[in-house]
Amino acid sequence: MADNRRSRVITQGVARTPNRAMLRAVGFGDDDFDKPIIGVGNAHSTITPCNVGIGPQAERAEQALKEAGAMPVMFGSITVSDGIAMGTEGMKYSLVSREVIADSIETVGGGQQLDGMLATGGCDKNMPGAMIALARLDIPGIFVYGGTIKPGYYKGEELTVVSAFEAVGQYNAGNLAHEDLVGIEENACPGPGSCGGMFTANTMSSAFEAMGMSLMGSSTVSAEDDEARQVAEEAARVLMDAVHHDRRPSQIITREALENAFAVVMALGGSTNAVLHLLAIANTAEVPFTIDDVEAIRRKVPVLCDLKPSGRFVTSAFHEVGGTPQVMRILLEQGVLHGDCLTITGQTIEEQIRHLPAEPPADQEIIMPFDRPLYPRGHLAILHGNLAEEGAVAKVSGIKQRRISGPARVFDSEEACLEAILNDQVQAGDVVVVRYEGPKGGPGMREMLAPTSAIIGKGLGDSVGLITDGRFSGGTYGLVVGHVAPEAYDGGAIALLAEGDTVTIDADENRLAVEVEEAELERRRSAWQVPAPRYRRGVLGKYARLASSASRGAVTDADLFPGA
Numbered sequence: 001m002a003d004n005r006r007s008r009v010i011t012q013g014v015a016r017t018p019n020r021a022m023l024r025a026v027g028f029g030d031d032d033f034d035k036p037i038i039g040v041g042n043a044h045s046t047i048t049p050c051n052v053g054i055g056p057q058a059e060r061a062e063q064a065l066k067e068a069g070a071m072p073v074m075f076g077s078i079t080v081s082d083g084i085a086m087g088t089e090g091m092k093y094s095l096v097s098r099e100v101i102a103d104s105i106e107t108v109g110g111g112q113q114l115d116g117m118l119a120t121g122g123c124d125k126n127m128p129g130a131m132i133a134l135a136r137l138d139i140p141g142i143f144v145y146g147g148t149i150k151p152g153y154y155k156g157e158e159l160t161v162v163s164a165f166e167a168v169g170q171y172n173a174g175n176l177a178h179e180d181l182v183g184i185e186e187n188a189c190p191g192p193g194s195c196g197g198m199f200t201a202n203t204m205s206s207a208f209e210a211m212g213m214s215l216m217g218s219s220t221v222s223a224e225d226d227e228a229r230q231v232a233e234e235a236a237r238v239l240m241d242a243v244h245h246d247r248r249p250s251q252i253i254t255r256e257a258l259e260n261a262f263a264v265v266m267a268l269g270g271s272t273n274a275v276l277h278l279l280a281i282a283n284t285a286e287v288p289f290t291i292d293d294v295e296a297i298r299r300k301v302p303v304l305c306d307l308k309p310s311g312r313f314v315t316s317a318f319h320e321v322g323g324t325p326q327v328m329r330i331l332l333e334q335g336v337l338h339g340d341c342l343t344i345t346g347q348t349i350e351e352q353i354r355h356l357p358a359e360p361p362a363d364q365e366i367i368m369p370f371d372r373p374l375y376p377r378g379h380l381a382i383l384h385g386n387l388a389e390e391g392a393v394a395k396v397s398g399i400k401q402r403r404i405s406g407p408a409r410v411f412d413s414e415e416a417c418l419e420a421i422l423n424d425q426v427q428a429g430d431v432v433v434v435r436y437e438g439p440k441g442g443p444g445m446r447e448m449l450a451p452t453s454a455i456i457g458k459g460l461g462d463s464v465g466l467i468t469d470g471r472f473s474g475g476t477y478g479l480v481v482g483h484v485a486p487e488a489y490d491g492g493a494i495a496l497l498a499e500g501d502t503v504t505i506d507a508d509e510n511r512l513a514v515e516v517e518e519a520e521l522e523r524r525r526s527a528w529q530v531p532a533p534r535y536r537r538g539v540l541g542k543y544a545r546l547a548s549s550a551s552r553g554a555v556t557d558a559d560l561f562p563g564a
Contacts, residue, residue, distance in 0.1 A: 028071065035071040036115040036243050041105050041130060042074050043121045043146070048081030050122035050201060053192035053223040054146045057232040061118050061144065064236035070116070070243070075108050077101055077130075079123045082447060082473065083161050083195060087418065092444035094125060095471070096543045098277070099556045101129025102136070102284075109137040116243040118236060122146030122194050122223070124474070127204040128277035131213065132555075135249050135284040140242035142344050143214045144235045145205040147223030148315040149193030155180075159188040160196045162309055162473075165449055169457015172422050193223030197308030199474030202315045203270030204277060206324045210264040211257045212343030213249065216352045220319035238345050247346060253285040256338040260328075260349065262294055263336055266301040266378030267327050269310060271474030272393045272482055275380060276445075280553030291391040291551045295382040295510065300336050302373030303397055306366055310397040310477040311374070313366045321364040322356070329356040334370045383481060385513035386521070387467070387493050387503070390485035390551040395472065396507040399479050404465040405504040406431045408497050408514070413437065414446055414470070421454045428463035431503040435494045436531065437470030438487025439554040443535060443544035445483075449473035452480055465505045467512065469494055469550070481505055481512055483550040489531065490549070496524040 020033060040062050044055035058074060065072040078101060085091040109117050116139055119130035127143065134141035152159035167184045170176035194201035205219035215238065218231040241247075258278060265274045275294055282289035304327060306312050331337040332350060339350030360367035368374055379397030396402060406429040411417040417434045420426055432451070439445045448468055453476075455464050461478045469487035472480055486492030493514065497503070502515040514521075535541040546556040 026073070032071040035069060036240070037112070038065050038070045038072045038116040038118060038239065038243070039109055039112070039114040040065070040072050040074040041077050041117060041119040043077045043079055043126045045079050047079055048084060048123050049149060049189055049192050050081065050194040051079050051126070051146060053228065054120050054122055057144060057146065057229055058120055060229045061232040061236040064233040065118070065240065068237050068240040070240055073112070073114070077104060077126070079126055082124050086165070086447060086473065087414070087450035091446040092442050092540060094447065095439070095445045095554060096443070096539055098125035098129040098132070098280070099543065100539065101125060102132035105130055105133035106136045109133065109139065114139060116239055117141040118144060118239050120144045120146060120232070122201065124200040124204070124273065127201065127208065128280060131208060131281050132284045134213070135253055135281060138248050138250050140239060140247055141249055142235050142239045142242070143208050144232045145214065145219055145221070147193050147221045147225070147228040148202055149189060149191060149196045150222055150224065150316050151196050151314045152187040152190045154183045154187040158314065159184060160308055160314065161188055162197065162449070162453065164188045165453035166457045169454040172454070173458045191224050195474070196314045196316065197474070198268050198270050198305070198315060199309065200271040200273040201474070203265055203268065203274050203474055206268055206270065207261040207265055207274055207278060209324050210260045210328060212252045212341055212349060216325050216343070217323060220315050220323040222316050222319070241346065242344055245346060247344065250285065252342050252344060253281065253287065254341065255287050255289060257341045258282055258287060258289050259297060260337050260341060262297045263301045263331055264324060264328060266298055266380065267304045267331060269303045269305055269307055269374070269379050269397050272380060272395050272472050273474055275393050276471065276483060276550060276553055280555045283553050283555050283558055291382055294380065298378030298380060301331065301378050302370065303375040303379050304330065304368045304370065304373050306368070306374055309474070310379070318366050321361055321366050325353050326356055326360060326367055329353045329358060330360065330370055333358040381507050381510055383505070383510050383512040385511045387514050388484050388512045389493070390549055392467070392481050392484040392512050394481040394505065394507055395477060396479070397477065399477070400462045401479060402507040403505065404431060404479055405502060406465065408433050408499060408501045408503045410435070410497050410499050414448060414451060418451045418454060421451055421458065426455070426460065426464060428460060431465040431467065431505065433494065433497055433503065434466070434468040434470060435488040435497070437468055438489055439547035439550055440544045441487055441489030442470060443540050443547065445471045445550065445554055447471045447473040448482070449476055452476045452478055465503070467494070467503065467505065479505060479507070484512070485549045485551040487550065491525065491528060491530070493521060495528055496521055
C-alpha cells in the first residue's frame, strides 16, 4: 500500500488519542486503526423510487470492504426527486442538489481524511454530484449505481414515468379517458429504480462506465435484481485494490475518458443533461473540454440504440442484449473510442471489453450495427447564433422536422408556458420560448418535462419548437433546445425576444437565431434591466450568486479566484 494514506495520522502519536477514542465509539478496535478507512456514501432514501433500493447495496459494499481488509464508515447523502418535483417550484432545487451532494461528499471525505470513497446514487443528480466530489477529493473512488426501474404495464402497453406526463396532455386534449389516466398513473412506476428509459440517470451511469469510474456492465442493472447488490460487493473489492495501488480519479478522468463518455452518450441517444454534467465534471477535474467539443464528437458517432424516450425500448431490455459494454465494443472496433484509457480496475477500457463481439447480437432490435444506425450522427447538437452566442443544446433524435421557423410565443416562467399549452394557446408552427429559468434566473435551471410532454400529448410534437435557458428532462423528445447561453438573467438575447418575433431552429445548420435586425436588438438591450433575484437567501440564493453559465456546466466553483 502507498505510504501516503491520509488517515494514517489517526494512528500516530499520543496526540491522536482523542481521535482514536471517538472512533472506538463507532466500532473501531485496536486492529482497525491500521486499516484503510473507506467512506461509503449511502444515497438511500424513501423520497424517490430511484434511491429506495440503495440501502441494501451500501450494506453489501460495507461488508465486502470489511472482508477485503478495510474499515468502512458509512454516511448519508441527499437526493431530490426530479419526477416528483417536476412542474413545481421544487424543481429549482434539483440541479442545485448536484452541487450540495458534491459539497457534502467532499466535506466528509476531506474532513475525515478518508483513504477511499465508494459513492452510491440513483436519482439524476446523485451521479454527477458524487463524481464531482470524487474528482475534487482525488482519492481512490468508485461510483455504484442504484439501478434502473423495470417498466410498468397498462392494457398491454409498456410504461415509463414519461407516460404519466404525456397522459396529462392526452387527457387534456380529450384523447384519453379519465380511467385510463388513472390507470397509467397507477402502473407507470412499479417498483424501485431510476426512470426506465435512457433518461438522465441511466445516461449518466452509462457515461461513468465509459469513463472507467464504475464497473463494466453495472450501468444498466435493474434495482430490484440481486445483480445490483452483487455490483456493490464487487465494487468494494475493486476499490480496495485501487487503494492499495493509489489509483486516483485524476489518472482516470482525462480528456480521452470524457470523449469516451460523450461518444457512448451519443450512441445511446442519451439525455441532454449529460452535456451539462460532463462539462461540470471536466471543470472540476481541470480537463480542457468545451461545449463545442461535444459537437465534434457528435459528428463522428451515430445513434446505435433504439431506446426511450425517442425510441422503443427500456433500459432493462437493453441490459439483456449486452448493454453499455456491447455498445462500447462496437465503438472501439470503429476507432471512435479510446481503448487505452485506464479504469478503476487497473485495466484499460480495451482490456475490459475486447472479449465481446464487435457486432451486436443478431437476434435483437435494440442495438444496431455501426453501418446501419438509427441516425447517422449523434442526437445532441450544439447550436449557435444570435440567440445562443455561447451555445445551446438540441436533442434531435426521433423528430421528423429538423428545422422550424415561426413566431415566438414568449413566457417568463414554466408555469405560464404550461398553462398556455393546456389552454390551446400554442398552435402548430409556433416556437415556444421559456426564459428566466436559467442557472441564475430560475434559479436552478428547471427541467421542462411538463410543457414538452403536454406538447406531445396535444399532438404538436412535430410542429412546435421550444427553446429555453432552462433544461430538459432526460425523458423529453421533440424539436427542443435547452441550455441557451447566455441566459436571460445575464442579458442574453433570449431576454430581448418579443412576442411574434420569427425564431429559427435549424438542427442541420446548428443554428438558433431570431430574425431581427441587430440595431433593433441593441435598442431593446438598452431598455432591458436585470430583474430582481427571485431568491436572495438560502441555498437557491447562494446558487444564483455563484452559478456559471450553462455552457460551462452551471457549476458553482468555476473561477472563484480568477487571475490568482
